[in-house]
Amino acid sequence: MAHPGSGSSRRTLLIAGTAALAAGGLGGLALWGDARTEDSKNVPAPALAGGFDIARPTRLWRPTALSDTTGPQSLAFDDVRQDVYAVQLVQGGLTLADDEDEPVDADRRKRDGDLCVTRFSRSGERLGRMYLRGFGHGLSMGVEPRGDTVLLWVESRPKSGYGRAVARVRFADGTVLDGDDPAVRHHPIAPEGATRVHPAVDMAGDRLLVGYRQGAVRGYTVHRLRDVVADDYTPVHRIARTPYLEDETFQGCALYGDHVYQLTGNPYSRADGRNPRDSGGNTFVSAVDVRTGAPAGRQPVTVDRELRYREPEGVAVRLAPDPVLCMGFSVKTADRRKLALYGFAPHTAGH
Structure with missing residues (x-):
C-alpha cells in the first residue's frame, strides 16, 4: 500500500482566543438511535431515492458548532470508532507558529x-480538529479507517479555490498540513481538463467516488x-x-x-426570490444508478422548514449499526x- 500523506512539515497550531472544545448540543435524539420524527399513526408514503426513504427523516443533531465560524461544506463517517468528520472553509482567526506576523486574509484563505476538519463523537461532541492549507473547497470528503489510523480523502491542488486532484492524508489532531508538503500524494484521477474534483x-465496497465538472x-x-x-x-x-444537476x-455526493x-x-x-421559505425550500436528494448512469429517484427534503437559514451542505452514508443516508443543513446563528x-433509513417493503 502506498504511504499516505504523513504531514512531516505539520506545525503546531496556535489559535487566537482558543477555548476548550465544547459539546455541540443535541436535539434529544442519539446519532445511532432509530427514533423517528413523524407520528407513527400517520406514516407518510415512501419517497424513494435509490434505496432510502426520504419521506421519513430523523433529526440527528440540532444545530451544532464546528471549530471555525463558517458553515459546513461536507461530512463523512468513521464507522469503526463511530465518529463524524465535517469540513469547512477557514474564514479567519488562524495563526500559525511560523508566521505569526502574517495578517489574516479571509478572501485568500477561500481562494487558496x-x-x-472537525472530528465529532457520535453524540456531537467536538473531539479534535486539523487544518488543511491549500487543498480546496471541501465539496465532498471521505474517511478511511485503517487500524489505528484515520485517513481522510479530500480534494487537492486547487485552482480558484476548487480541487483538480484528490489526496489521502492522515488525520492528526491539532496540526496543520500544507498542500505542497512533500508527504502529500496528489492523485490526478479525474479526466483531463476536469475542474471541481x-x-x-x-x-462497504472499498471504493472511491470521484466527482468532477467538465464545462457545465x-x-x-x-x-x-x-x-x-x-x-x-x-x-x-x-x-x-x-x-x-443541470439547473x-x-x-x-x-x-x-x-x-x-x-x-x-x-x-x-x-x-420574491427563487427559494422563499414558504416554498418549503428547494433541497433535493437524488440517486443515480452507478452501473448505468440512469436516474433512480429524486425527492425533496422538507424537514425543519422553520429554520431561519437552511442551506444543504454535505451528504454521506453512515454504515453502522445499520445503513442510514445522512445530510446536513448549514444554519445561521448570531455569531x-x-x-x-438528519438521517434517512433504507426503505423496507411493506412500510
Whole structure:
C-alpha cells in the first residue's frame, strides 16, 4: 500500500482566543438511535431515492458548532470508532507558529482552499480538529479507517479555490498540513481538463467516488481504493453526464451499493426570490444508478422548514449499526454557522 500523506512539515497550531472544545448540543435524539420524527399513526408514503426513504427523516443533531465560524461544506463517517468528520472553509482567526506576523486574509484563505476538519463523537461532541492549507473547497470528503489510523480523502491542488486532484492524508489532531508538503500524494484521477474534483469513500465496497465538472457538465468515476493508492486510476464505473444537476446547485455526493446520492439546493431567499421559505425550500436528494448512469429517484427534503437559514451542505452514508443516508443543513446563528444533521433509513417493503 502506498504511504499516505504523513504531514512531516505539520506545525503546531496556535489559535487566537482558543477555548476548550465544547459539546455541540443535541436535539434529544442519539446519532445511532432509530427514533423517528413523524407520528407513527400517520406514516407518510415512501419517497424513494435509490434505496432510502426520504419521506421519513430523523433529526440527528440540532444545530451544532464546528471549530471555525463558517458553515459546513461536507461530512463523512468513521464507522469503526463511530465518529463524524465535517469540513469547512477557514474564514479567519488562524495563526500559525511560523508566521505569526502574517495578517489574516479571509478572501485568500477561500481562494487558496484552506480547510478545517472537525472530528465529532457520535453524540456531537467536538473531539479534535486539523487544518488543511491549500487543498480546496471541501465539496465532498471521505474517511478511511485503517487500524489505528484515520485517513481522510479530500480534494487537492486547487485552482480558484476548487480541487483538480484528490489526496489521502492522515488525520492528526491539532496540526496543520500544507498542500505542497512533500508527504502529500496528489492523485490526478479525474479526466483531463476536469475542474471541481472531489472524492467520497464507500467503505462497504472499498471504493472511491470521484466527482468532477467538465464545462457545465458534472460526471463521476468509481474506483477501487486499492487501485488508486497504487496509482492505477482505471475506473470501475464512469458516469459521463449525471442526471438532475443541470439547473440545481450541487452540495455534495456519496456512494453506497448501486447508487450515487446527490444533494442539491440553496438557502432560503427573500419572498420574491427563487427559494422563499414558504416554498418549503428547494433541497433535493437524488440517486443515480452507478452501473448505468440512469436516474433512480429524486425527492425533496422538507424537514425543519422553520429554520431561519437552511442551506444543504454535505451528504454521506453512515454504515453502522445499520445503513442510514445522512445530510446536513448549514444554519445561521448570531455569531456563526452550525451543522444540523438528519438521517434517512433504507426503505423496507411493506412500510
